[in-house]
Amino acid sequence: MKYDIHQTTAYAYDSPVPVARHVVRMAPVDRPNQRVVASHFTVEPEPVEWTETRDFFGNKVVHIRIETAHKSFTVRTRARVEVEEPPPVDAESGPSWEEVREAADASADLSGASPAHHLFPSPAVPLSEDITAWAGESFPPGRPMLAGAIDLMNRLHAEFTYDPRATDVSTPPLEAFGMRRGVCQDFAHIMIAGLRGLGLPAAYVSGFLRTEPPPGRERLQGADATHAWVSVWCGEDIGWQGLDPTNALIVATDHVVLAVGRDYTDVAPIGGVVFGSGGQELTVEVDVIPIPPEKEVAAKG
Structure with missing residues (x-):
């Protein structure tokens, strides 16, 4: 099964944030029975530093630094992922x-x-x-x-x-x-x-x-x-x-x-440090949209 994934995560701050550092884990990676066809995400405002790495458990981690005063921070993820049915397992026949x-x-x-x-x-x-x-x-x-x-x-x-x-x-x-x-x-x-x-x-x-x-x-x-x-x-x-x-x-x-x-x-989608005062409001929107086989064929044609 193939999916198009659209996720928008947005923070709204009560007062301007002059400097922020974030750790973002919002990009899927290949795993058993899962293949990432395409994946990218964008952030607003534009960071002055962007470093990608993998953590100990194989998760994709992006470290970003923002030095533009801002009252909102938004991450938009877009990905296409193929998920295969895992091999069947008899729950009653395995080890105790x-x-x-x-x-x-x-x-x-x-x-x-x-x-x-x-x-x-x-x-x-x-x-x-x-x-x-x-x-x-x-x-x-x-x-x-x-x-x-x-x-x-x-x-x-x-x-x-x-x-x-x-x-x-x-x-x-x-x-x-x-x-x-x-x-x-x-x-x-x-x-x-x-x-x-x-x-x-x-x-x-x-x-x-x-x-x-x-x-x-x-x-x-x-x-x-x-x-x-x-x-x-x-x-x-x-x-x-x-x-x-x-x-x-x-x-x-x-x-x-x-x-x-x-x-x-270990897996929080967004972490880090924000320099500022006041509260914040978080909104998250997620769509995981199945791609029917006939649409894949039409797209290729």
């Missing part, structure tokens, strides 16, 4: 979660794709006895790892309410867990905290959801902005599997990966 825990603990791989980096507490995901105990109900002795993770995803979706007004970007997982409310970031952090509490590797994924569902299917929660889900390591043979607790979906062709990290702090 105990075997996965032992394999992750014994891993000597220190690359960005290693499960070792996703076993421990991270800045936005501290461990919690309450969340660990709740997650443990999905992992009785001997249960296959992926089957347990899918059960945990489904329980989270069934027991929690999607509520954009209940939390903000800084809400700790335990607080959202207590309310049983939140958004995709909260649900991903809660699921990650539960898995890591059991010694199981889980990564945070940011990205996009298609905004036009196939005929007969409801529109997915979180499709109006950058979305978040969880990638769970299920052993050497099965590898990393994407699970979306906000929508109770095994990640396939409806999701486009933007960035991967330990938690939101």
Whole structure:
């Protein structure tokens, strides 16, 4: 499936900002089952410095510096991405979660794709006895790892309410867990905290959801902005599997990966330092538009 992605992220400041430095993670890159056909983004006002790099987890990161006084800052992303259906996996036939825990603990791989980096507490995901105990109900002795993770995803979706007004970007997982409310970031952090509490590797994924569902299917929660889900390591043979607790979906062709990290702090679309006073207002607009095969043919012709 091919998608055209249009995202506009805009900040409006109460007072002029004379100098700003930003770290931007808003350009997708090639990943397993994902190919970037074209991608670029622009910023306003024009920066005096623009440096592109890749971080430890392979995400594209752009460092920019602005020295023009401004009351607004806007990033516009345009990309065309092709997403392939991942190979089918039988959730009931893989290794047990105990075997996965032992394999992750014994891993000597220190690359960005290693499960070792996703076993421990991270800045936005501290461990919690309450969340660990709740997650443990999905992992009785001997249960296959992926089957347990899918059960945990489904329980989270069934027991929690999607509520954009209940939390903000800084809400700790335990607080959202207590309310049983939140958004995709909260649900991903809660699921990650539960898995890591059991010694199981889980990564945070940011990205996009298609905004036009196939005929007969409801529109997915979180499709109006950058979305978040969880990638769970299920052993050497099965590898990393994407699970979306906000929508109770095994990640396939409806999701486009933007960035991967330990938690939101590793993949925040925009960070940095702004020199100024007063408040700011953020607006985000996202469209993920499927490209029907017949339009691709017409374009080539």
